[in-house]
Amino acid sequence: MMKNGLGAVAGPADPAVAGAVGSAVHVRGLRVRRGGTEILHGLDLDLRPGSITGLLGPSGCGKTTLMRVLVGVQRYDGEVRVLGERPGTPAVRGRIGYVTQAAAVYKDLTARQNLRYFAALAGARARDIDEALDTVGLTGLADRRVSTFSGGETGRVSLACALVAGPELLVLDEPTVGLDPLTREGLWATFRELADAGATLLISSHVMDEAFHCDRVLLMRSGRFLAYTTASELLERTGADTLDAAFLDVVRRAGRTEQGEGQ
Numbered sequence: 179m180m181k182n183g184l185g186a187v188a189g190p191a192d193p194a195v196a197g198a199v200g201s202a203v204h205v206r207g208l209r210v211r212r213g214g215t216e217i218l219h220g221l222d223l224d225l226r227p228g229s230i231t232g233l234l235g236p237s238g239c240g241k242t243t244l245m246r247v248l249v250g251v252q253r254y255d256g257e258v259r260v261l262g263e264r265p266g267t268p269a270v271r272g273r274i275g276y277v278t279q280a281a282a283v284y285k286d287l288t289a290r291q292n293l294r295y296f297a298a299l300a301g302a303r304a305r306d307i308d309e310a311l312d313t314v315g316l317t318g319l320a321d322r323r324v325s326t327f328s329g330g331e332t333g334r335v336s337l338a339c340a341l342v343a344g345p346e347l348l349v350l351d352e353p354t355v356g357l358d359p360l361t362r363e364g365l366w367a368t369f370r371e372l373a374d375a376g377a378t379l380l381i382s383s384h385v386m387d388e389a390f391h392c393d394r395v396l397l398m399r400s401g402r403f404l405a406y407t408t409a410s411e412l413l414e415r416t417g418a419d420t421l422d423a424a425f426l427d428v429v430r431r432a433g434r435t436e437q438g439e440g441q
């Protein structure tokens with residue numbers, strides 16, 4: 179398992195639930211190549227059921243690639259289990275929600291019609307459509323065609339479509355980008371409710387401060403995990419005033435460790 183800049187390891191959040199059986203996500207030695215280049219360099223990870231994990235790191239570090247592996251649309255080498263199964267297998271496909279950066283909704287339908295469609299696909303697992311619309315703040319726009327929505331509103335329809343399917347694992351690629359602070363706070367409250375009800379959430383973000391909403395954060399850089407910790411622990415250990423400064427500190431320490439190992 180890889181050492182990070184804080185002297186900890188990117189691995190089990192809680193030894194009591196570590197391993198393929200107890201983890202919602204279990205990853206060992208994950209490697210991914212895209213376009214002939216290795217993008218992820220041997221990742222280890224366990225996510226506890228009912229937890230929120232923030233996946234934080236600069237653009238291009240491999241966040242989306244990791245998410246693609248978990249939802250079963252990316253080839254990989256190594257061991258990966260999601261909800262106890264191999265990614266992409268029929269046994270888990272309907273139990274995982276994935277919201278990409280590009281909204282995947284039907285623009286010629288209204289928001290409500292989109293949700294009805296995704297609820298129908300989810301069958302017995304489906305949640306209440308009005309509640310999902312309310313959660314993302316779209317009740318007032320529910321019966322307008324999505325083609326008339328702003329980018330942020332369209333993104334919220336996409337999120338509501340994932341929510342309405344009642345997923346056990348929710349993988350969200352930058353769900354709060356372009357949203358106003360009020361909607362953002364409301365969404366984080368919803369994410370917490372989902373986790374409290376037993377769902378596991380992995381949420382990527384560029385915004386370091388969103389780490390305060392997460393149970394744990396994974397700091398990622400250049401296809402490697404630098405730390406798997408909490409926001410407050412990160413501040414405490416680095417002595418930094420802000421999470422941005424703490425992240426830079428971790429990056430510098432990791433660089434020094436690599437240099438030291440290379441000598």
Ligand SMILES: Nc1ncnc2c1ncn2[C@@H]1O[C@H](COP(=O)(O)OP(=O)(O)OP(=O)(O)O)[C@@H](O)[C@H]1O
Nearest residue numbers: 212213214217235236237238239240241242243244
């Ligand atoms: N099909 C591809 N062929 C070659 N390289 C790729 C391909 N897809 C992605 N990459 C590269 O893989 C790296 C990781 O990309 P990824 O989309 O996972 O990053 P990210 O952390 O999600 O970035 P962002 O925050 O900007 O969305 C990037 O350097 C990207 O250029």
